[in-house]
Amino acid sequence: xxxxxxxxxxxxxxxxxxxxxxxxxxxxxxxxxxxxxxxxxxxxxxxxxxxxxxxxxxxxxxxxxxxxxxxxxxxxxxxxxxxxxxxxxxxxxxxxxxxxxxxxxxxxxxxxxxxxxxxxxxxxxxxxxxxxxxxxxxxxxxxxxxxxxxxxxxxxxxxxxxxxxxxxxxxxxxxxxxxxxxxxxxxxxxxxxxxxxxxxxxxxxxxxxxxxxxxxxxxxxxxxxxxxxxxxxxxxxxxxxxxxxxxxxxxxxxxxxxxxxxxxxxxxxxxxxxxxxxxxxxxxxxxxxxxxxxxxxxxxxxxxxxxxxxxxxxxxxxxxxxxxxxxxxxxxxxxxxxxxxxxxxxxxxxxxxxxxxxxxxxxx
Amino acid sequence: xxxxxxxxxxxxxxxxxxxxxxxxxxxxxxxxxxxxxxxxxxxxxxxxxxxxxxxxxxxxxxxxxxxxxxxxxxxxxxxxxxxxxxxxxxxxxxxxxxxxxxxxxxxxxxxxxxxxxxxxxxxxxxxxxxxxxxxxxxxxxxxxxxxxxxxxxxxxxxxxxxxxxxxxxxxxxxxxxxxxxxxxxxxxxxxxxxxxxxxxxxxxxxxxxxxxxxxxxxxxxxxxxxxxxxxxxxxxxxxxxxxxxxxxxxxxxxxxxxxxxxxxxxxxxxxxxxxxxxxxxxxxxxxxxxxxxxxxxxxxxxxxxxxxxx
Numbered sequence: 001x002x003x004x005x006x007x008x009x010x011x012x013x014x015x016x017x018x019x020x021x022x023x024x025x026x027x028x029x030x031x032x033x034x035x036x037x038x039x040x041x042x043x044x045x046x047x048x049x050x051x052x053x054x055x056x057x058x059x060x061x062x063x064x065x066x067x068x069x070x071x072x073x074x075x076x077x078x079x080x081x082x083x084x085x086x087x088x089x090x091x092x093x094x095x096x097x098x099x100x101x102x103x104x105x106x107x108x109x110x111x112x113x114x115x116x117x118x119x120x121x122x123x124x125x126x127x128x129x130x131x132x133x134x135x136x137x138x139x140x141x142x143x144x145x146x147x148x149x150x151x152x153x154x155x156x157x158x159x160x161x162x163x164x165x166x167x168x169x170x171x172x173x174x175x176x177x178x179x180x181x182x183x184x185x186x187x188x189x190x191x192x193x194x195x196x197x198x199x200x201x202x203x204x205x206x207x208x209x210x211x212x213x214x215x216x217x218x219x220x221x222x223x224x225x226x227x228x229x230x231x232x233x234x235x236x237x238x239x240x241x242x243x244x245x246x247x248x249x250x251x252x253x254x255x256x257x258x259x260x261x262x263x264x265x266x267x268x269x270x271x272x273x274x275x276x277x278x279x280x281x282x283x284x285x286x287x288x289x290x291x292x293x294x295x296x297x298x299x300x301x302x303x304x305x306x307x308x309x310x311x312x313x314x315x316x317x318x319x320x321x322x323x324x325x326x327x328x329x330x331x332x333x334x335x336x337x338x339x340x341x342x343x344x345x346x347x348x349x350x351x352x353x354x355x356x357x358x359x360x361x362x363x364x
Numbered sequence: 365x366x367x368x369x370x371x372x373x374x375x376x377x378x379x380x381x382x383x384x385x386x387x388x389x390x391x392x393x394x395x396x397x398x399x400x401x402x403x404x405x406x407x408x409x410x411x412x413x414x415x416x417x418x419x420x421x422x423x424x425x426x427x428x429x430x431x432x433x434x435x436x437x438x439x440x441x442x443x444x445x446x447x448x449x450x451x452x453x454x455x456x457x458x459x460x461x462x463x464x465x466x467x468x469x470x471x472x473x474x475x476x477x478x479x480x481x482x483x484x485x486x487x488x489x490x491x492x493x494x495x496x497x498x499x500x501x502x503x504x505x506x507x508x509x510x511x512x513x514x515x516x517x518x519x520x521x522x523x524x525x526x527x528x529x530x531x532x533x534x535x536x537x538x539x540x541x542x543x544x545x546x547x548x549x550x551x552x553x554x555x556x557x558x559x560x561x562x563x564x565x566x567x568x569x570x571x572x573x574x575x576x577x578x579x580x581x582x583x584x585x586x587x588x589x590x591x592x593x594x595x596x597x598x599x600x601x602x603x604x605x606x607x608x609x610x611x612x613x614x615x616x617x618x619x620x621x622x623x624x625x626x627x628x629x630x631x632x633x634x635x636x637x638x639x640x641x642x643x644x645x646x647x648x649x650x651x652x653x654x655x656x657x658x659x660x661x662x663x664x665x666x667x668x669x670x671x672x673x674x
Contacts, residue, residue: 048472052475052476156654158655159599159603159654161599166648169592170648173647174640177641295467302463335478337478338475340474340475341475343467344464344467347463351454352450355455355456
């Protein structure tokens with residue numbers, strides 16, 4: 001008996017150690033590719049700057065470290081990370097289901113419109129009711145807007161790539177119509193909506209910084225989506241539909257319903273991001289409320305390997321690059337659109353390194 | 365509006381529609397080639413931007429529209445080479461790579477434009493309308509069809525040429541087979557990857573040409589995001605056209621009509637509709653198109669799938 005126990009114990013510990021080692025090495029391997037991709041993209045960015053007569057090393061010194069001046073600038077990075085994490089984590093769900101929702105930008109805009117409507121037309125609620133109501137309105141509007149594309153795909157096999165992109169343009173034009181027409185603040189010369197009532201504002205974390213609780217909501221939701229995808233049966237169904245719709249149908253899963261759920265979740269996250277932009281940052285609706293967060297979210301999700309948990313990190317990274325590119329424009333007159341180039345190369349490098357890893361695995 | 369005024373309006377409308385359809389015609393015929401070979405390139409928006417920028421920059425330096433068009437095509441093909449390398453050689457997901465190229469095209473052209481050209485504020489000399497003798501003097505028809513620039517006329521040539529190549533040459537036959545049944549082509553000893561490279565290069569070259577038309581034959585300036593979604597609308601045009609070059613020509617004309625209608629109605633003071641409704645028209649029509657022309661019956665069998673050679 002004693003010996004048996006001994007034997008078991010001897011076996012258990014190496015097994016646990018092996019499992020730990022395996023997990024750690026998996027984490028390390030899955031972290032290597034995105035890191036390498038980011039380094040390649042920054043190197044390309046530096047080369048582009050150098051070729052055009054700018055200082056190439058600015059990419060590292062200014063874009064990465066330049067925006068970490070003080071607590072306030074860190075707060076500004078987190079402020080930018082909020083929509084990126086929300087949208088990126090939401091798109092992870094859609095992309096896992098192989099639904100190519102390119103329409104997060106439009107879903108963000110309709111979320112912002114709905115939030116503005118709820119935040120300006122209702123008055124007299126407590127902040128505990130009104131602020132969450134605004135967020136909810138944004139999320140529902142975003143989900144509905146994405147749901148149009150989902151429905152057209154399920155019912156008419158209309159490519160969601162094309163419909164979501166067209167819905168982007170329509171949402172942006174709709175916003176432009178609203179802030180110059182029905183929702184325009186009559187007293188302002190510039191096209192903008194009325195100011196949201198104070199109770200509708202997303203509460204700030206520290207009173208003298210613009211950073212609001214949206215960042216916490218974003219992180220919590222990203223973790224929740226990770227658990228949903230990995231641990232719930234619905235999440236499992238979404239992934240099966242993404243990997244093999246025929247197998248899913250054969251197993252009795254409703255492919256259409258899963259597609260709708262996936263695209264609506266991603267739309268709700270983008271709509272919520274739009275609500276935070278209005279209720280947490282600008283407090284009014286403007287024509288160009290988003291500097292392209294919806295498109296950047298695609299890069300966030302892909303860099304995260306469609307894992308919502310990793311989207312927290314990649315969202316933070318892209319927010320840092322975006323802040324840094326603003327600093328770079330001010331200090332060295334480098335056009336801020338450099339950040340788009342870096343995003344594009346990040347995606348291409350992620351793809352290339354993933355393939356490289358497969359090849360190495362096959363050879364080894 | 366009396367009858368004469370209406371006819372004049374119609375003639376101007378049709379003329380503008382053809383002009384505005386021109387970038388769509390080039391790019392959609394190109395995408396027909398690409399998709400017929402099984403490659404779905406959603407990076408056309410970025411590719412067209414590169415074409416537009418290369419064309420503008422070349423004409424800016426050389427004052428030559430022809431050289432501008434040429435570099436527009438080459439710029440598009442260079443972008444296409446990147447797309448082909450990632451999707452065909454290393455078999456990456458076509459949609460992911462396309463999305464990356466859109467970001468890259470948008471970012472690179474805007475970066476270079478802001479660095480070198482934005483402060484100059486200068487435009488370029490663009491292709492001038494060529495009046496076809498006698499025909500251009502016809503009432504109404506003359507203005508609609510025979511007072512365009514040479515790039516616009518060339519769309520007819522491209523559509524006919526593309527049809528001949530696709531349906532009457534052995535290259536075209538093999539190319540279509542590559543999209544339907546790549547294994548058969550492989551077994552027959554032809555190189556699937558080479559045909560797909562060829563198709564992508566034709567597609568992106570034509571997309572580059574379409575982009576270059578925007579700066580060299582339409583507006584005389586480069587503007588960031590000048591394509592404003594045309595690269596995506598093209599994808600819907602190809603579906604509506606059932607993957608045929610002639611179809612792509614006429615469906616593009618239809619979309620050109622939406623663009624023209626939007627511009628001309630905006631100029632009409634008597635129209636009470638907000639101008640944003642008209643602005644949204646091409647985008648709304650694209651969605652309706654996809655819904656009306658439903659099903660994937662005519663789509664190439666292996667569209668979007670990398671080919672694994674064994």
